[in-house]
């Protein structure tokens with residue numbers, strides 16, 4: 001059965017393998033999954049995946065957010081699938097063909113997640129980027145549109161904020177995974193660069209399958225204590 005800690009994805013947003021190993025050893029058993037993003041992957045390369053695998057039985061999420069022509073995305077996702085990770089990301093943005101290529105490349109070995117609208121993006125950012133004001137400036141509409149493309153392309157789920165997760169689950173069903181970054185517990189109110197935030201409990205209550213929470217754990221005086229506290233908050237709403 002899924003426990004409260006299993007909802008937590010901890011991003012290894014760290015500059016070296018040594019530091020990543022320290023957090024892996026500290027937090028294994030307190031989180032459900034480790035996420036490898038651009039910083040660590042560029043520094044450590046694919047070898048980091050085996051390091052995580054050898055450390056225990058946490059899941060692995062490779063968050064490289066692919067965004068390229070379909071053939072390039074297909075070939076990159078094929079290589080990612082060979083690494084044996086649970087989830088990998090591709091941007092939804094404007095091309096359904098790119099999402100389909102990612103799903104084809106993953107070949108059922110890795111769950112492809114479409115990144116709908118980054119949680120660091122606000123409605124104002126969307127307008128400034130030139131999207132039509134009365135339609136795309138409504139972030140939820142844009143998230144739903146991109147989630148629809150991800151679902152139609154055969155993605156395992158999407159990345160969105162906890163603010164949009166409820167309508168996503170209502171429309172696309174329980175089996176379409178919703179992963180929510182932009183998580184800040186009530187006791188760590190620093191938004192940093194995140195714009196669309198919820199607490200861990202709010203996101204899970206609204207239907208998130210996983211929450212991604214980095215800095216409130218990584219930068220805490222006691223990262224294990226922070227992870228345990230977050231799991232307790234989640235447990236209270238399960």
Ligand SMILES: O=c1ccn([C@@H]2O[C@H](COP(=O)(O)O)[C@@H](O)[C@H]2O)c(=O)[nH]1
Nearest residue numbers: 011037117118119181182212213214215
């Ligand atoms: O929309 C998105 C997609 C991915 N992320 C990633 O999640 C973590 C969040 O870290 P915090 O320290 O908890 O802010 C980070 O690795 C991002 O690359 C996201 O924030 N939003």
